[in-house]
Structure formats: structure tokens, C-alpha cells
Amino acid sequence: MKNEILLSKSYNFEVIVNDGIGNKFAGKLQLESDEIILIVMGERAQDSDFFNFECKEAISCTDFRKNFLLIDLKLKSGGSRSIHRHPESIVFSEATYDVGYIFCSSNTINHNNLFSRIAIHSDTISKWIGNTEKQQSLMESYYDNIKGNKPKDVDLIEFDTNINGIGNLFVAYDFSQYILSSEFKAGVTFPPSLNLHLHEPGDIRTIKSVYDDLYSIISFLIGSDVNIEKISISSMESHYHDNIYFYYPTEKHSKQPFNRLVLFPLSKNIRFDTIGLPSLPINIFNNFFNSAKKNNFKKYLKYKCMLNAEERFLGYFRLLESLTYCESCYLDDEILTKTINRSKKILYNIFKDKKNVNSLLQRLKRVNASKYNTEKCISIFFQKIPKEITSNWELNIRDMKNICQLRNDITHANEYEISDDQLQKYEFFIEILLILALLSHLDVQFDNLVHIISRSRGYHLISPPVVTYTKS
Known part of the structure; x- marks a missing residue:
């Protein structure tokens, strides 16, 4: 689309910046994968205040084709120089701001607007959905149409689930036909998008918060950060007929390579099921959004971004400790x-x-009430995991004492000695236990996880494949 803003691309706009009280300044808006920069320039009298947008809730600007709403500005640098002294002293000022995120529309947009729907377009999410019977029905409907047959009415929704107190989460297909005679092409496209329709429209802060939560649970289920192409927002205002696009620096997510395997695919209505994985329990989304511990999923993704193995190990351990905590009393x-x-x-x-x-x-x-220490609490959780999962693991409950001791030594800066390979095994062991604990917290039954957990990153290090030899 002509006005869309893609997260995978960089943009530069010459804009007019509105300070919200009637003053306008020349500016440059730079959208990059690692940062959003706003440069503001203007002339002022010697004794007047230097413009400061850092304290504003939101700043709007425009290049007369697109309108932008900028959120979370932080002053990066600024300076002034005198350009005229007589008869009146004039100063030229310039300031550079880091911007947290922006909304973009071809219509006027401000921080009081209410929004009702988020749509996420991503090839990673497409991979999570897989090849389904619904997609086949859409293609059959198209071919019926071009053959002159009466086309079937095909619902464009892959799945739809209610999230208590939030809204409806669903996957929808954007079905469209095209003819490009100049390029000798014709056909149909129906890319999927992940949508959240809010029961109660929310402002820009609400939309950002809901999006962050949605990104956390989808990234967790996929097993890596999501490669998002674009995010569109629907406004409640009746005069808005086009999408509002949401842009933020995507490189703030993990720098780790994407997993080759999706951790927990949707696996619903799969056309050719060659893997035999269980279907994702759809109530997992309702359980997540209504969980008091949903922030643990965001923290987990944050720890995965860390480049230092010890920091990742400590982060995973801290979350696992929190999720497996249980009490027992010495005395009644x-x-x-x-x-x-x-x-x-x-x-x-x-x-x-x-x-x-x-x-x-x-x-x-x-x-x-503190009879159980951390080692005991994690061991109790370990014992709940079916033997079908843990029987081939190189590390098990007997290693918990050494792992807890390593955690204490790193935390208190004690001297310790461990090889990089062993530290990596401990890290992945704790991460895999954490993944199981997080899924268990979302009420996913262990029976469903037997074939899922082996798809997690680093699983081969704690459960190497069994090699059998036969006589020729």
C-alpha cells in the first residue's frame, strides 16, 4: 500500500514539528531498525527558552503527506549559536531526540485518539500457523470463481478466541485478487495477520502495552523473536478510513538467530500433518493475558537477548526459582x-x-514456612515432569546441588571454576526447565509437551541422540 510503514525498512522525512501550544519548527524524522531520531531546528530570541519536547506526553509532526505521533522522547543532544546580534539578538537552536515509538497516518492523529484493533503481519507468524485446510479452501474458492462456477463462501478467519477482559484474538486472511498484464501475472494472495480486537477501545499507551504482551507470548511460543513486517492499528474515529501504522526499533529485540523450528506451532487444521505435534491449546492466550506473572515471559525474552552466558544463566534461574517456589513448614x-x-x-x-x-x-x-530451599523447590518441580521427557537427559535432579552452588558463586562473586561447555549445558538445562515451568503456568498439560520441548534451542546438549549400532 502507498502509505504503509514497514518495520523492515528505513525512512527519512522532512517534517514540521508542532509543540502543542501553537509553535512550529523545522525538523527531520529518521526511522531506523536500531533507533528513531527526531532533529528539531529553529530560531529564537536571545532570552527565550530553548524548546524541550522531552517532557511532552506526545509530539506530532507532518510532512504534509503523512502525519506522525511521536511517543517517549529523550533528549540526546542540543546546542545553540548566535546568528544575529543587532538590532535584536537571534539564536539558532537544534536538538536531537531519541524516540521510543511512533504512530503514522495519512490523516491527523493525536494522543487522545482511541484504537480498537491491532493487526500484526509477519512471515514468522505465517510459519507458526503452517499450511492449513482453510488456505486450501481459499484457493479452491478462487479457482471456482475463474472457472465460472459459483464460488463458495469461505470464512477468512483461521481461529478466533476470547480473552477475558481484553478482547478477541484471531488470525485472519487478507484475500485479494490481482491482474498485472504488463508483467504477465494474475492470481490471488491471502497473507495471514494476527489480530487483537479490543472490547474496550484504548489510547496509545494501552495499545503499546497490549502489543508488548502479545509480542511476548507469540515470541515465546515461536521460540525466538518474531520477524514483523508491519503493524497496523484501527482507530475508532469514523473519519479514519485508512490504517494507522505503528513503528518502533526492532533491533532492541534479541540478536540471536531465529530457531529453525517453531517451538509450539499452532498445529490446527493442518493440511499435511507430517510431524504429529499436538495442537496448541487456544486457552493459552486467555491464561497468559490474565496471569499475574505474565511479565515473566517478557523477562525471559530479555534474558535471551543477553550476550553473556552467566547473565543468561542467572536470569533463567531467577525466573525458574520464582515459578517453582513452594512452602513447607518445620512445625505445624x-x-x-x-x-x-x-x-x-x-x-x-x-x-x-x-x-x-x-x-x-x-x-x-x-x-x-521456609523449610524448602531453592534446590528443593526446583527438585519438586522436576519430579512432576514425566519420565518420558527426562529419562534421556544427561542432567537431572542429582545435578541440582551443583547448579544451585554455581548460581550462588556467580551471584556473590565467589571464586569458581567451570568450563564453557559445562556452563552452556547448565544454562540450557535451566532454560528448558523454565520453558516447561512457563508452559505449565499457562495450564498446558505435560502430556502435550513430550514432543514439544525437544524442539527448544540447545535441547540436544542435555539430551543427545541415542546412537545404536547393528551388525552388518
Whole structure:
């Protein structure tokens, strides 16, 4: 489309910047995969203030063909020089800003607009969807049409699921026919897009937050960062007839290469199922968006971006520790609580310090519930994993003590010695346990994970293939 903005491309625009209070300045807007830069230039009187957009919630600018809404500006550099002294002193000022993200439209756009739909276009998501019966129906409908037969009515929705309190998540196909006689081409296209239609329209901050959550869960299921081509937003305003495009620096995601295998494909209505993977439980999305721990998925992706193996190991361990935490008491908690309550007055009389007595007794209750340390908690989770998954692993519950000790040594800067190969094995072992814990948190049954977890990055290092020899 003529006005679309693709995340895979770079752009440079000569713009007029509006400060929101009636002043306009010349500017340059640069959209790159690693950063968005706004350069603002203008003349001012010697004693007037230097323009500062960093404190603004949003800044709008235009090149008269496209309108931009810029969010999260941070001053990168700035300076002024005098260009005229008599009869009035005039100063030329210039400032460069880092921009967090932008919205772009051919119509006027501001931070008060409400939006109702996000559409993500990505070849990675297409790979996650796979080759389905729905796609075959779309092609058959096209061929029926060109043969003069009555075409079948084909629903363009691959799947649709409700997310409580958020909206409807669905995959839809953009079906269109084309004829390019000059290029001797004709045919049909129906690229899929992942869409989220909000039950309650949201502002720019809401849209960004919902998109970040959606990106986290899709990247997790795919097993690597998503190669996104474009993101379009639909506005609630009736005079908006075109898409609003969302652009942000995509290189802030992982620099690691994409997995050759999708971790957990959709696997629904697959036309030729040659792998035999279980279908993705669609309720996984509702469970994610309504989870109090959904931020753990975003943290996991952040740790995957880290270049240092020790930092990744510590990050994975920290998340696994949080997800597998469980309590057990040394003494019966109910009896201990009654005993503490009966003993309070005696202790008050003995120590004459009510505040510190209460503090000590409260700490005693917490200590009583901490019978299980981290090693024990992770070991309990490990024992829940079916033997069908863990039986061929080189690392198992017996290695947990050494792994926990390594974690403590790295955290407290103790001296330790470990080979790069062994550290890598520990890292992938903890990451794989973390993936299982995250999926379990989303209520995915372990039975569904037997054939899924082996597709994760680095799995071959903890579960090398069994080689058998036969006599010739």
C-alpha cells in the first residue's frame, strides 16, 4: 500500500514539528531498525527558552503527506549559536531526540485518539500457523470463481478466541485478487495477520502495552523473536478510513538467530500433518493475558537477548526459582500460631519491647514456612515432569546441588571454576526447565509437551541422540 510503514525498512522525512501550544519548527524524522531520531531546528530570541519536547506526553509532526505521533522522547543532544546580534539578538537552536515509538497516518492523529484493533503481519507468524485446510479452501474458492462456477463462501478467519477482559484474538486472511498484464501475472494472495480486537477501545499507551504482551507470548511460543513486517492499528474515529501504522526499533529485540523450528506451532487444521505435534491449546492466550506473572515471559525474552552466558544463566534461574517456589513448614503452622499468640504477653513482660517482639515473632512464622530451599523447590518441580521427557537427559535432579552452588558463586562473586561447555549445558538445562515451568503456568498439560520441548534451542546438549549400532 502507498502509505504503509514497514518495520523492515528505513525512512527519512522532512517534517514540521508542532509543540502543542501553537509553535512550529523545522525538523527531520529518521526511522531506523536500531533507533528513531527526531532533529528539531529553529530560531529564537536571545532570552527565550530553548524548546524541550522531552517532557511532552506526545509530539506530532507532518510532512504534509503523512502525519506522525511521536511517543517517549529523550533528549540526546542540543546546542545553540548566535546568528544575529543587532538590532535584536537571534539564536539558532537544534536538538536531537531519541524516540521510543511512533504512530503514522495519512490523516491527523493525536494522543487522545482511541484504537480498537491491532493487526500484526509477519512471515514468522505465517510459519507458526503452517499450511492449513482453510488456505486450501481459499484457493479452491478462487479457482471456482475463474472457472465460472459459483464460488463458495469461505470464512477468512483461521481461529478466533476470547480473552477475558481484553478482547478477541484471531488470525485472519487478507484475500485479494490481482491482474498485472504488463508483467504477465494474475492470481490471488491471502497473507495471514494476527489480530487483537479490543472490547474496550484504548489510547496509545494501552495499545503499546497490549502489543508488548502479545509480542511476548507469540515470541515465546515461536521460540525466538518474531520477524514483523508491519503493524497496523484501527482507530475508532469514523473519519479514519485508512490504517494507522505503528513503528518502533526492532533491533532492541534479541540478536540471536531465529530457531529453525517453531517451538509450539499452532498445529490446527493442518493440511499435511507430517510431524504429529499436538495442537496448541487456544486457552493459552486467555491464561497468559490474565496471569499475574505474565511479565515473566517478557523477562525471559530479555534474558535471551543477553550476550553473556552467566547473565543468561542467572536470569533463567531467577525466573525458574520464582515459578517453582513452594512452602513447607518445620512445625505445624496452626499450632505454632496459637503458641505465639499465647506467648506474646509473657514476652512483652520479659523484654519490655513490644515492637521488636512482634517483629521477631512475625519473622519466626516466615522462617517456619521456609523449610524448602531453592534446590528443593526446583527438585519438586522436576519430579512432576514425566519420565518420558527426562529419562534421556544427561542432567537431572542429582545435578541440582551443583547448579544451585554455581548460581550462588556467580551471584556473590565467589571464586569458581567451570568450563564453557559445562556452563552452556547448565544454562540450557535451566532454560528448558523454565520453558516447561512457563508452559505449565499457562495450564498446558505435560502430556502435550513430550514432543514439544525437544524442539527448544540447545535441547540436544542435555539430551543427545541415542546412537545404536547393528551388525552388518
